[in-house]
Amino acid sequence: VALRLQRNGLTRIRPLEGGLHLWRSRNFPVDELKPLRVITP
């Protein structure tokens, strides 16, 4: 995604280190999203 955006002229791209997993593991603030689609077991 970062490379695609860079190729289209958005040059100030910064991937978040550790992604959402690390962010949540540090108990940093999050917003709750409504589940979009659930696959029934």
Add this chain to the structure above:
Amino acid sequence: VTDLDALDVLVRYGYVILFVFVLAEQVGLPIPAVPALLGVGALAGAGRMSLLLAFAAVLAASLPADLGWYELGRRRGRAVLGLLCRISLEPDSCVRRTENLFTRAGRKALLVAKFFPGLSAIASPLAGMVGVGRVSFVVLDSLGAVLWSGTWMGLGYLFSDALELIAAHVTRLGHYALVAAACALVAYVVLKFTQRQRIFRSLRTARITADELKRRLEAGDAGLVVVDTRSALDVSTEPYAVHGAIWIAAEEIDARQHELPRDREIVLYCT
């Protein structure tokens, strides 16, 4: 070893060869099982092998491997995909394509996942992650394996004459064909690996840490936009986002990039 000996070896150990190739592919290694399936189908067409035993070999190889990945996905979640990422040559796109397939088709994705190279190993842990039941998984995965192997072996069976001609040409070329195939495989792996390393190097330099992002968000820094690029399936399994982030799934990024300001830093994250 004469040509006849070599063919005899192939007929004698065909099921074992098939088992090893299918197992390697299902474990996630970049080794395609399709040539082995075509070959076995062609030999079955010539009456030298049994399709029934070939199906048994395919199931014996794929089901335990898939079930192992499924259980890991069920118990360890996304950490398993991280492990597969380290094995696969195109992990990021392959994980995303599999997730999209699951989002569109649900459990039925297991029936067709094996037709897409690189997807089949990801499909099993993903099925475990999204909560597909064990019995459903075994049934759908077995049907998928039969469908996939049956298609390729069926093609080998139908075109056994043509495949025999190709095999004869390859045999005449002898070691040169083997060396050329090995070189092509090594070149492919090296190319993919260096491409991947180059991408990671360029992104590593620009990364933002969680601490820095939190600090800047708390300070009300208007110079950045946070974008959640996870797929719909990821959002369904983990319905949380970094505070203030906008959600644009990776597959929508081209269509919606006009929403992103060019004069601000764009922080991207996935799982």
